[in-house]
Amino acid sequence: MTRSLLRTLLAAALLAAAATGLAQSEPAAGSSGSLTAQDVLDRVVENLRGVSQWATLELTVQRPDRTTDYEMQIVTDGDKRSLARVTAPPREAGQAFLSIDTNLLIYNPRLGRSLRLPPSGRSNAFLGSDLSYDDLAGEEYKDQYDATISAQDAEAITLDLTPHPEAPTPYGKLEFRVRPGSYVPLSLTFFDQRGNAVKRMTFSDFVEVRGKTVPERFEVVDLLKDGYRTVASWTGVDYDTPVPDRCFTEAALERGCR
Amino acid sequence: MTSPSRRPPRGNGAASLARLAWRNLWRQRRRTLLLVVVVAYATLAIVFFWGFTDGFLDSIMNAQGRLVAAPVLVTTEHYHGDPDPANALNDPPAVERLALEDPRVHGAAPRIDFGALLRSPYTMEGVLARGVDPTREGQVSDLPASISEGRMLAGPGEIVLGRGVAQRLDARLGERVAIDVSAMAGPQALGLRLVGLIDAGTPAVDDSTALIDLADARTLTGVTGATGVALDVPLGQETAAAQAINARLNGTVRAYPVSELLGALQRGLAAERIQMIPMGLLFSLFAAVAVTTTVVVSVLERMREFGVIVSLGLDQARLAWLVTFESVFSTALGWLAGLVLGYGLLWVLNLTNALGAFVTGFYGDLLQGLALTDQISAGMRPEYALFASITIALAALFSALAPARRVRRLNPAAAMRTE
Numbered sequence: 068m069t070r071s072l073l074r075t076l077l078a079a080a081l082l083a084a085a086a087t088g089l090a091q092s093e094p095a096a097g098s099s100g101s102l103t104a105q106d107v108l109d110r111v112v113e114n115l116r117g118v119s120q121w122a123t124l125e126l127t128v129q130r131p132d133r134t135t136d137y138e139m140q141i142v143t144d145g146d147k148r149s150l151a152r153v154t155a156p157p158r159e160a161g162q163a164f165l166s167i168d169t170n171l172l173i174y175n176p177r178l179g180r181s182l183r184l185p186p187s188g189r190s191n192a193f194l195g196s197d198l199s200y201d202d203l204a205g206e207e208y209k210d211q212y213d214a215t216i217s218a219q220d221a222e223a224i225t226l227d228l229t230p231h232p233e234a235p236t237p238y239g240k241l242e243f244r245v246r247p248g249s250y251v252p253l254s255l256t257f258f259d260q261r262g263n264a265v266k267r268m269t270f271s272d273f274v275e276v277r278g279k280t281v282p283e284r285f286e287v288v289d290l291l292k293d294g295y296r297t298v299a300s301w302t303g304v305d306y307d308t309p310v311p312d313r314c315f316t317e318a319a320l321e322r323g324c325r
Numbered sequence: 326m327t328s329p330s331r332r333p334p335r336g337n338g339a340a341s342l343a344r345l346a347w348r349n350l351w352r353q354r355r356r357t358l359l360l361v362v363v364v365a366y367a368t369l370a371i372v373f374f375w376g377f378t379d380g381f382l383d384s385i386m387n388a389q390g391r392l393v394a395a396p397v398l399v400t401t402e403h404y405h406g407d408p409d410p411a412n413a414l415n416d417p418p419a420v421e422r423l424a425l426e427d428p429r430v431h432g433a434a435p436r437i438d439f440g441a442l443l444r445s446p447y448t449m450e451g452v453l454a455r456g457v458d459p460t461r462e463g464q465v466s467d468l469p470a471s472i473s474e475g476r477m478l479a480g481p482g483e484i485v486l487g488r489g490v491a492q493r494l495d496a497r498l499g500e501r502v503a504i505d506v507s508a509m510a511g512p513q514a515l516g517l518r519l520v521g522l523i524d525a526g527t528p529a530v531d532d533s534t535a536l537i538d539l540a541d542a543r544t545l546t547g548v549t550g551a552t553g554v555a556l557d558v559p560l561g562q563e564t565a566a567a568q569a570i571n572a573r574l575n576g577t578v579r580a581y582p583v584s585e586l587l588g589a590l591q592r593g594l595a596a597e598r599i600q601m602i603p604m605g606l607l608f609s610l611f612a613a614v615a616v617t618t619t620v621v622v623s624v625l626e627r628m629r630e631f632g633v634i635v636s637l638g639l640d641q642a643r644l645a646w647l648v649t650f651e652s653v654f655s656t657a658l659g660w661l662a663g664l665v666l667g668y669g670l671l672w673v674l675n676l677t678n679a680l681g682a683f684v685t686g687f688y689g690d691l692l693q694g695l696a697l698t699d700q701i702s703a704g705m706r707p708e709y710a711l712f713a714s715i716t717i718a719l720a721a722l723f724s725a726l727a728p729a730r731r732v733r734r735l736n737p738a739a740a741m742r743t744e
C-alpha cells in the first residue's frame with residue numbers, strides 16, 4: 068500500500084469524524100491535554116499528507132501453508148493519485164493498478180486491457196493478501212463516524228471510531244492508536260459488531276521525511292485465521308524526482324511511467 | 326337355424342340383453358366384484374398418476390411464482406431480454422392501475438431486482454437483491470410469510486436475508502450488513518440492519534434471497550421506477566391474465582406469466598409433461614389388459630352355462646353381446662368406484678400434504694434449484710376421468726375381440742360337457 072493510499076484510507080475515516088464535528092469540540096475527559104479527538108484526527112491526517120515519490124514496495128503474503136513475495140513499483144502524487152505495477156514474481160508481473168480518488172482501474176497483461184473494478188470486486192483480496200481493493204482505494208465514510216478518545220498515555224492516544232447505523236461498513240468499531248506528539252499512526256484495529264477484533268493494521272519503521280514522520284512498514288493480521296498475515300515495506304524511496312500527470316492515465320496503467 | 330348375426334342387437338332386443346346382463350352381474354357377485362375391484366384399482370391408479378404428475382409440476386410452478394419470480398411480472402421487453410436496471414419501467418403506478426382492472430389480478434407490487442455484494446466483518450457474498458414495497462409484497466409473494474425469525478422490513482435501512490445467506494455471512498439479527506452496488510450513477514453503498522431471516526424450506530430461496538426497501542434500492546441503483554411490477558394471480562390463470570393485460574398494454578411493456586419467467590426450467594417442465602403421456606397410456610393399456618384377462622377368465626368359467634343358454638334358444642351372437650354388455654357394465658361400475666376413490670385419495674393428500682413429506686424425503690437434495698418447498702399439492706382436474714375412461718374403451722374393445730369371439734364360436738354340446 069502506498070503512503071497516499073494508506074493516507075486515503077485513514078484520512079477518509081478520520082476526516083469523516085472531523086467533518087461532522089461529532090468529535091468533542093471542547094476539551095473533555097479523556098482528551099489529549101487541550102486537544103480534542105477532532106484535533107488529534109486533523110493532526111494525523113496532516114502528518115500523513117505526503118509528497119510525491121517513486122518507491123519500491125515489497126509485499127509478503129503469509130498463509131499457514133505458504134508464503135508469497137511480491138515486488139511492486141509505486142509512483143504517487145502524495146495525495147489522491149497513485150500507480151502501482153507488479154514486477155515480481157514473474158507469474159504476477161505486469162499487473163498494474165491505478166487509483167484516482169475512489170476509482171480503481173486494474174490492468175492485466177494476459178487480457179491486454181484495463182478494467183474498472185466494480186463494487187462487487189472491490190472487497191476482493193488484493194493479490195490474495197489480507198488487504199482488499201477497498202483498503203487500497205479508500206472508502207469515503209464522511210459523516211458516518213463518531214470519534215472519541217477512549218484512552219491515552221505517554222505511548223499512545225487511542226481513538227474509537229464508531230460508525231453510524233447507516234454507515235456502509237460491516238464493522239462495529241475502529242480502534243485507532245496514535246503516537247502522542249508526532250501523531251503518527253501506530254495501529255488500526257477493526258472490530259465486528261460483537262466486540263471482537265477481526266483485523267489489525269500495525270505501522271512501524273518510522274522515518275522523518277521533510278518534517279513529517281511516516282511509517283515505512285505496515286502489517287495486516289487477520290485475527291480470525293491463524294497464520295494469515297500481510298506485510299508491506301517501502302524500499303528505495305525517491306522523493307526528489309517529480310511525478311508527471313501522465314503517470315496517472317490509462318496509458319501509463321498499461322505501459323508504465325518513467 | 327339361422328346364422329348368428331354379428332350386428333349389435335337393437336331396440337327391445339338390446340334392452341332385453343342389457344337387462345339380462347345387469348341381472349347376471351348380481352347373480353355372480355363374487356365374479357363381478359373381482360372385475361369391479363380390478364377396474365377400480367386401475368382407474369384409481371390412473372387418476373392418482375395424473376394427479377401426482379400435475380400436482381408436482383404445478384407445485385414447482387407455484388413455488389417459482391410465489392417465492393422466486395412472480396405469478397405474473399410486468400416489465401419492459403428490454404429488461405426481459407437484458408435484466409439491467411437501465412431498462413427499468415418508468416411509470417410503475419400506471420402499470421399497476423391497468424393490471425388491477427383485470428378481475429384475475431388481486432394485487433400488484435413494484436420491485437427492483439439488482440446484483441449486489443453483501444459484506445460482513447468476516448466475508449462477502451454476491452446476491453441478486455430485491456427492492457420491495459413492504460406493505461404490498463406479501464400480496465404477490467410468499468417470502469414475507471416465510472420469515473421464521475425476526476420480521477419483515479418496516480422501511481429503509483433494513484434488510485431481510487435467506488437464512489443460508491445470513492449463515493454464510495455470519496450475520497445475526499440486529500447487526501449491520503454493508504451492501505455495495507454498481508449504480509447507473511456510479512458505485513453506491515449502504516449499511517442495512519438485518520431484521521428478518523427467511524426459511525422457505527428450499528435452498529433455492531434460503532441460500533440466495535436478500536430483500537431491502539424499495540427506497541434503498543432506488544438509492545443504490547439509481548432506478549427511479551421499478552424493474553418490474555409483480556401481480557397476484559391465482560394458480561392456473563397466469564397465462565390468461567397476462568394475455569388479457571398485454572392486449573391493453575402499449576409500447577415495449579409486457580406482462581409475462583410465470584411460465585415465461587422460468588427460462589430453461591420451463592422447457593424442462595414441458596418436456597416432463599410430454600414424457601408423462603406415454604407412461605399414462607401404458608397405465609391405461611395395462612389396466613385394460615387386466616380387465617380383459619379378468620373377463621376372459623370369467624367367460625372360460627361359464628362355458629357350461631353358456632352352452633345351456635344357447636341350447637335354450639339364445640344364439641351365439643346375442644350371447645357374445647350379452648358377455649360384452651356384462652363386461653361393459655362391470656367395468657363402468659369399477660370405473661365409477663375408481664373415480665370416487667381416486668379423487669378422494671387426491672383430496673386427502675392435499676389435506677394432509679402427504680406428498681410433500683414423500684417427495685422431499687424421497688428426492689431430498691435432488692430437487693435443489695426448483696424452489697420446491699415441502700408443500701406439494703395433487704392435481705384434481707376433471708380430465709383425469711376422461712383418461713381413465715380410455716380403460717373402459719380398451720376393455721370393451723378387447724372383450725369384443727377375444728372373449729366375445731370365443732363365445733361366438735361356442736358349440737353348445739361341447740360347452741355343456743365342460744367341467
